[in-house]
Structures are given as C-alpha cells and as structure tokens.
Amino acid sequence: MGRTPAAASEARQRILDTADRLFYAEGVRAVGIDRVIAEAGVAKATLYAHFPSKDDLIVATLRHREASVSEFFRTAMERHGRRTRDKLRAFFAALKDWFQSPGFRGCAFINAAVELADPGHPGSQYVRDYKERFRGMIDGLVEGAVGTAHAKLTPAVAILVEGAVVTAVIHQSADAADVARDAALALVAGAKGG
Amino acid sequence: MGRTPAAASEARQRILDTADRLFYAEGVRAVGIDRVIAEAGVAKATLYAHFPSKDDLIVATLRHREASVSEFFRTAMERHGRRTRDKLRAFFAALKDWFQSPGFRGCAFINAAVELADPGHPGSQYVRDYKERFRGMIDGLVEGAVGTAHAKLTPAVAILVEGAVVTAVIHQSADAADVARDAALALVAGAKGG
DNA sequence: AAGACCAGACAGACCTGTCTGTATTATCTC
DNA sequence: GAGATAATACAGACAGGTCTGTCTGGTCTT
Numbered sequence: 001m002g003r004t005p006a007a008a009s010e011a012r013q014r015i016l017d018t019a020d021r022l023f024y025a026e027g028v029r030a031v032g033i034d035r036v037i038a039e040a041g042v043a044k045a046t047l048y049a050h051f052p053s054k055d056d057l058i059v060a061t062l063r064h065r066e067a068s069v070s071e072f073f074r075t076a077m078e079r080h081g082r083r084t085r086d087k088l089r090a091f092f093a094a095l096k097d098w099f100q101s102p103g104f105r106g107c108a109f110i111n112a113a114v115e116l117a118d119p120g121h122p123g124s125q126y127v128r129d130y131k132e133r134f135r136g137m138i139d140g141l142v143e144g145a146v147g148t149a150h151a152k153l154t155p156a157v158a159i160l161v162e163g164a165v166v167t168a169v170i171h172q173s174a175d176a177a178d179v180a181r182d183a184a185l186a187l188v189a190g191a192k193g194g
Numbered sequence: 195m196g197r198t199p200a201a202a203s204e205a206r207q208r209i210l211d212t213a214d215r216l217f218y219a220e221g222v223r224a225v226g227i228d229r230v231i232a233e234a235g236v237a238k239a240t241l242y243a244h245f246p247s248k249d250d251l252i253v254a255t256l257r258h259r260e261a262s263v264s265e266f267f268r269t270a271m272e273r274h275g276r277r278t279r280d281k282l283r284a285f286f287a288a289l290k291d292w293f294q295s296p297g298f299r300g301c302a303f304i305n306a307a308v309e310l311a312d313p314g315h316p317g318s319q320y321v322r323d324y325k326e327r328f329r330g331m332i333d334g335l336v337e338g339a340v341g342t343a344h345a346k347l348t349p350a351v352a353i354l355v356e357g358a359v360v361t362a363v364i365h366q367s368a369d370a371a372d373v374a375r376d377a378a379l380a381l382v383a384g385a386k387g388g
Numbered sequence: 389a390a391g392a393c394c395a396g397a398c399a400g401a402c403c404t405g406t407c408t409g410t411a412t413t414a415t416c417t418c
Numbered sequence: 419g420a421g422a423t424a425a426t427a428c429a430g431a432c433a434g435g436t437c438t439g440t441c442t443g444g445t446c447t448t
Contacts, residue, residue: 005391005392005393011392011394027223027308027311029223030223030311032436032437033437033438034436041394042393043395043396044394044395044396044438044439045394045440045441046392046393046394048439048440049392049393053438053439054437054439105311106308110360110364111308113363113364114300114304114305114308114309115309117219117224119366131364131365152373155361155373156373156376158361159354159357159370159373159377160350160353160354161357162356162357162360163354163355163356163357164353166304166357166360167349167352169307170304170307170321170325175349179346179349179350179353180353182346183353183354183377183381187377187380189384190380190383199426199427204427205426205428226402226403227403227404227405236427236428237427237429237430238404238405238406238429238430239406239407239427240426240428242404242405243426243427247405248404248405389448391447392445392446392447392448393444393447394443394444394446395442395443395444395445396441396442396443397440397441397443398439398440398441398442399440399441400437400438400439401436402435402436402438403434403436403437404433404434405432406431406432407430407432409428409429409431411427411428412426412427412428413424413425413426414423414424414425414426415422415423415424416421417420417422417423418420
C-alpha cells in the first residue's frame with residue numbers, strides 16, 4: 001500500500017473536485033469526510049490513502065482552487081480585455097462576473113481562514129501565502145494602469161478588492177464590484193495627477 | 195417554569211458573555227454548548243431555558259456584540275477626536291486600535307455569516323441588517339467630512355473598511371487601517387475638489 | 389502477485405437537546 | 419412569624435446522531 005498513490009489518479013481528482021465544491025458551498029467544518037466520499041463515489045480508505053488527514057485535504061483543496069481561480073481570472077480578463085484595453089478595468093469586470101456567477105459565496109481562502117480560526121493551521125498559512133501572490137497580481141495591474149511602480153497604491157486596491165468580495169457575499173449583490181472599480185480608478189487617477 | 199425567564203438575569207448574562215468570547219475566538223461552529231455552559235458555570239437546562247436553541251444563542255450573541263462594538267467605537271473615536279477633529283480620521287484611528295487589540299480576530303459578524311454559510315439562517319439575516327446600520331454610521335462620517343451628502347462615497351468607504359478588517363486579520367497586521375484611511379481621505383478630497 | 393480501489397464495520401470522541409431531580413430564593417397567604 | 423407556592427438555577431444522565439480515522443475483506447486490472 002503506497003502511502004500516497006499516483007499523484008494523477010482518477011479517484012484523487014474526484015475527491016479534490018468534490019471536496020472543493022462542498023467545502024466552498026457549505027464550509028470546511030460543516031462538510032464531513034463521509035459527505036465527501038459519498039458524493040465522490042470513493043472509499044474512505046482511498047481518501048485517507050491520498051490525504052493523511054482532513055486538514056491535509058483542506059490544504060490540497062485550497063491549492064486546487066488557486067489553480068482554477070487563476071484560470072478564471074486569466075480567461076475572464078482576456079475576454080473583457082478585448083473591449084477595455086485597461087487591464088485594471090478588465091479585472092474589475094471579471095470580478096463582477098465572479099460575483100454574479102451561480103453559487104458565489106465569497107473568497108474560499110478567506111472563508112477557510114475564518115473557519116479554521118487558528119492562524120497556525122496549515123490552511124491559514126496557505127491562505128496568507130496565497131494572498132501575497134494575489135497582491136502580486138494586483139500590483140501588476142496597478143503598475144500597468146499608473147505607468148510606474150507605486151508602492152502605496154497596490155495595498156489600497158487590494159483592500160478594495162477584499163472589501164468588495166466580502167460586501168458582495170454579505171449583501172448578495174454584485175454592485176460592490178462597480179463601487180470598488182470606480183474607487184480604484186479614482187485613486188489611480190489621483191496618483192497620476194498628483 | 196417560564197420558557198424565557200427574566201431578560202436581565204445573572205445566568206443569562208454569564209451565558210452571553212461567555213458565548214460571545216468563545217464564539218469570537220474560536221468560531222460559532224467550533225464551540226459547543228457544553229463548552230459554553232462549563233465556562234459560564236451554568237446548567238444546561240438554564241441555557242436552554244433562556245435560549246431555545248444554539249441558533250438562537252448565536253443570534254443573541256451577535257446582538258450582544260453589536261452593543262459592545264458600538265460602545266467601543268463611540269469611546270475610541272471620542273478619545274481620538276480630541277486631537278483630530280475630523281471624525282473620519284478619528285474613526286480610522288479607532289479601527290487601528292481595534293486591529294491592535296489583543297485577541298483581534300476580525301469582524302464577528304462577517305465571521306458568523308461565513309461560518310453559517312446559509313444566507314437564510316437568522317444569524318446571516320442579522321448580519322445583513324447590522325451591516326446596513328454600520329453603513330449608516332459610515333455615511334454620517336463621510337457626510338461630516340465632505341460637507342454634503344454624497345451617495346457614491348459612502349459605499350466606497352464602507353468597502354475600504356471591510357477590506358481593511360479582512361486584510362488585518364489575514365495578515366495579522368494593523369497596517370491596513372492606515373492604507374484604508376489614506377485611500378478614504380484621497381477619495382473624499384477628490385469628491386470635494388472635483 | 390501486486391497495486392489501487394470499493395464497501396462498510398468499528399472505536400472513541402463530540403454534538404445538540406431533553407429529562408430527572410435537587411437546592412435556593414422570593415413572594416403570597418394565613 | 420410560619421408555611422406553602424412558584425421561579426430560577428444547579429448537576430448530570432441520557433438519547434440519537436455525527437465526527438475523524440482505522441481496519442478488515444473483497445474486487446478488478448495489469
């Protein structure tokens with residue numbers, strides 16, 4: 001019995017897809033292993049052969065989701081980028097698409113960090129690292145919009161994005177994307193002008 | 195035996211204080227009734243006499259917390275208000291105080307909404323209502339800062355505040371308060387100038 | 389024969405909510 | 419004052435379910 005069988009296995013992929021879906025929709029604490037294996041059509045032993053514990057599965061699910069989130073924004077921005085050449089605008093348009101997508105329930109990483117509560121949990125650590133990478137992407141957009149690097153602008157835009165996500169999920173509305181976009185563009189215009 | 199004994203009872207107050215503390219620190223799902231009654235020094239029957247179910251206790255705890263949050267911001271802003279007459283500045287200073295306070299773990303209302311997951315849960319509904327009231331407070335600050343009412347500014351500042359809270363709890367840093375303050379002031383200045 | 393998988397029992401802990409029974413205190417009646 | 423009544427709170431057993439994680443055994447494919 002291999003401790004961690006083939007990395008690219010059908011069962012493993014089914015587990016990850018199912019766990020991602022359930023964890024995002026109902027929360028990592030609310031969904032139990034039994035639910036995951038039932039809906040993935042997998043034996044419990046198989047799950048534990050691939051993921052030593054539920055905590056490991058949670059982290060693997062976050063990693064799995066990061067890939068799909070990046071992919072979503074890449075294609076959505078490309079789609080919007082045809083009309084709006086400004087990448088920052090295209091990003092907020094993609095953000096709004098996300099808010100309006102069925103089953104939207106906010107940022108899976110923030111949700112996981114909130115649920116795990118313990119900052120030392122591997123999942124919480126992963127979320128911090130992910131947010132660093134996310135901020136790096138924002139930084140690229142801001143630099144493209146403002147011309148030069150601007151140390152103070154990126155954190156502000158990142159905060160606007162986080163706030164928009166939280167507001168959208170609480171109020172079940174996509175309006176926050178427009179509000180955040182206008183605020184970000186105003187800040188960019190201010191940084192360029194002054 | 196009254197179903198809901200005296201509204202102002204010592205046991206009831208102990209339950210609320212304890213539940214508020216535990217729920218905020220570890221999450222409403224992670225903390226069980228047994229923990230609450232043990233740390234509150236209360237019999238289980240007493241808890242269920244005051245609160246018909248855990249869900250009811252959660253909502254009561256949120257209500258209880260709203261009072262203390264309002265009180266915190268009122269006094270903190272008053273303290274800062276002596277130096278900075280600008281109420282918006284005083285608010286962000288208070289926000290930073292909160293971020294730096296021991297045991298800070300973000301917004302209890304957002305956390306609860308994330309954990310409950312279901313938008314129809316009474317707790318989630320309470321959170322939505324609370325955020326409406328919170329936005330009303332922000333609106334007062336913005337109106338005071340910009341002179342006249344400004345429909346587009348308040349939602350942007352509210353989003354900055356939400357984003358700052360989330361960023362602060364994820365990165366365990368109070369810097370987000372300063373970033374959000376500067377961004378809010380820039381937006382206000384832009385609204386006044388243009 | 390070996391690796392990967394499925395099915396499901398099992399242990400031990402924890403969950404919410406109900407129930408029995410007792411102690412304490414305040415109030416009302418005589 | 420003395421006794422009765424009712425409200426409140428205590429302690430803790432209990433039911434029925436769920437949780438994670440382990441284990442046994444069978445199946446299928448290569």
